[in-house]
Amino acid sequence: MDENVNNFFFEKNTVNDISTEEIHQLNNYLQVIEAFSRVSYMSFYIIDYQNKNFEYVSDNPLFLCGHTAAEVKEMGYDFYFKYVKKEDLDLLLKINKLGFDFYEKIPVAERKQYTISYDFHLLNQDKAILINHKLTPLFLTKSGKIWKALCIVSISNNTESGNIKIFKNGTSEFWSYDTRENFWKNERKIKLTDREVDVLRYYAQGYTINEIADKIFVSPDTIKFHRRKLFDKMQVSNISEALSYVTNNKLL
Known part of the structure; x- marks a missing residue:
């Protein structure tokens, strides 16, 4: 060998x-x-x-x-x-x-x-x-x-x-x-709120910010707020990295 x-x-x-x-x-x-x-x-x-x-x-x-x-x-x-x-x-x-x-x-x-x-x-x-x-x-x-x-x-x-x-x-x-x-x-591991889980799941399914807002009955600005909080929590810079993070860490 x-x-x-x-x-x-x-x-x-x-x-x-x-x-x-x-x-x-x-x-x-x-x-x-x-x-x-x-x-x-x-x-x-x-x-x-x-x-x-x-x-x-x-x-x-x-x-x-x-x-x-x-x-x-x-x-x-x-x-x-x-x-x-x-x-x-x-x-x-x-x-x-x-x-x-x-x-x-x-x-x-x-x-x-x-x-x-x-x-x-x-x-x-x-x-x-x-x-x-x-x-x-x-x-x-x-x-x-x-x-x-x-x-x-x-x-x-x-x-x-x-x-x-x-x-x-x-x-x-x-x-x-x-x-x-x-x-x-x-x-x-970080803990996700129910709302953060909802946002991530819809992003994973390909929905846009406006479509996610309609799905969970909030404004697009609220979705953007949750997205920023997620990025800070995971220390990532975009939604693709966030989805990779939750997949790798079994958070969804």
């Missing part, structure tokens, strides 16, 4: 022996993954930490950088060394270690409830595209190590690499990593 690829793997995220009982977890799960890929607009892949490669790569071109899904699967982690610029590759290596250090402190019974999210640039046809990765465990070993993980790839709604966050499913809390001070901050 290429020495560069080994940089992604260390004692905490390397799986060695898999028992028969652990293998029984699989039960043709790839058929479900393939079905999901046919109906999703996002790109995704599965990491196998035992074999240190990609077990599955979807056909969505966002992640492929001009290659076929089969070619990217064959490249495995070498893909990153070819299509991620140096500074972001260093960031990925750092995130890899940070995530597993955090993960090791989570009770084993809760480990499947966590997802890590981060942004970096892919070099696609000489253009640097900022993408978001969300990675969550699929299967664990008896000792609680991640055996296989699912990674969802989408266009980032941020402007710079990083934005490292860990979310716990079913709760409003999350952790963001301060890359300057090098520590995790425990935070809570």
Whole structure:
């Protein structure tokens, strides 16, 4: 295996022996993954930490950088060394270690409830595209190590690499990593009012400001007021970024 690829793997995220009982977890799960890929607009892949490669790569071109899904699967982690610029590759290596250090402190019974999210640039046809990765465990070993993980790839709604966050499913809390001070901050998701939810849902359906105002029986200026409050609350500058934010943070 290429020495560069080994940089992604260390004692905490390397799986060695898999028992028969652990293998029984699989039960043709790839058929479900393939079905999901046919109906999703996002790109995704599965990491196998035992074999240190990609077990599955979807056909969505966002992640492929001009290659076929089969070619990217064959490249495995070498893909990153070819299509991620140096500074972001260093960031990925750092995130890899940070995530597993955090993960090791989570009770084993809760480990499947966590997802890590981060942004970096892919070099696609000489253009640097900022993408978001969300990675969550699929299967664990008896000792609680991640055996296989699912990674969802989408266009980032941020402007710079990083934005490292860990979310716990079913709760409003999350952790963001301060890359300057090098520590995790425990935070809570923003709360949307019922009116803000209404405004966002109608925007997502393609309605204009005047049409939304008619739908919820208020003036267009009131819609503009709610929109400004949403932008301030999410720290975004337009409605597209706001919709990306609520989608990524499961607020709608």
